[in-house]
Amino acid sequence: MSPRVDADAVVLDIEGTTSATAFVVDVLYPYARSRFAALLTERAGEPEVARAMAGVRELTGEPDADAARIEKTLNAWLDEDRKAAPLKVLQGVVWSEGFARGDLVAHFYADVVPALRAWHAAGVRLYVYSSGSVAAQRAWFSATPEGDLLPLLAGLYDTENAGPKLEPASYRRIASAAGAAPDRLVFLSDRRGELDAARAAGWHTVGVRRPGEPYYAVGVGDHPEAGTFAGIRVGGGGR
Numbered sequence: 001m002s003p004r005v006d007a008d009a010v011v012l013d014i015e016g017t018t019s020a021t022a023f024v025v026d027v028l029y030p031y032a033r034s035r036f037a038a039l040l041t042e043r044a045g046e047p048e049v050a051r052a053m054a055g056v057r058e059l060t061g062e063p064d065a066d067a068a069r070i071e072k073t074l075n076a077w078l079d080e081d082r083k084a085a086p087l088k089v090l091q092g093v094v095w096s097e098g099f100a101r102g103d104l105v106a107h108f109y110a111d112v113v114p115a116l117r118a119w120h121a122a123g124v125r126l127y128v129y130s131s132g133s134v135a136a137q138r139a140w141f142s143a144t145p146e147g148d149l150l151p152l153l154a155g156l157y158d159t160e161n162a163g164p165k166l167e168p169a170s171y172r173r174i175a176s177a178a179g180a181a182p183d184r185l186v187f188l189s190d191r192r193g194e195l196d197a198a199r200a201a202g203w204h205t206v207g208v209r210r211p212g213e214p215y216y217a218v219g220v221g222d223h224p225e226a227g228t229f230a231g232i233r234v235g236g237g238g239r
């Protein structure tokens, strides 16, 4: 449970890995849910909102869906924790404003921020790859109980700029964008399917298994695993 990884860069999943799924589901989702109606009716003319509403209509095959119908769909997707791109865009809009306003403060497991600081200080580059939109990621890392962590991060990737998390091509895209050889990258995630996709792209992987998380019981297959970030050694020569 203390993997050593010979890599130059760490790529982080958020939900279930750096942070509790329960916080996302119990705090962030209700925050978004309570603001969708106003967003869809009062701000439908904003390009990002309009594009996401068109995306919902396309995904559901309901070209005439009005704001109320779209809100219903978004709430159903929230109930399923479905990582649909238009939902993630709209969540990103609402959450960014919530974090900026001070309504929301991000959650990180206690072992995460010390490890991120130590890796960064040792010259390991840090990236995020999450289903949460880049806007949501930026807001999340900028408003933490330990202050603004964005300066630690070299880049942010989501399903829009990289692609779906279960497809190896997405990890190849990230490696190329980050200018890193695949075998110099390690992906930390709680989901076996994501780890399988990263490994298929030639990356190192570590499955993060935290008791109480939804994927804990499923396990991470034959990927190296860690219970916390504290035991993960990353660096040239596995330092």
Ligand SMILES: CSCCC(=O)C(=O)COP(=O)(O)O
Binding pocket: 013, 014, 015, 016, 024, 028, 083, 091, 129, 130, 131, 132, 133, 136, 137, 140, 165
């Ligand atoms: C700051 S992103 C909030 C979490 C979220 O909405 C999400 O979908 C995270 O999914 P992940 O890919 O990080 O498991």
Ligand SMILES: [Mg+2]
Binding pocket: 013, 014, 015, 016, 017, 189, 190, 191
């Ligand atoms: Mg996750």
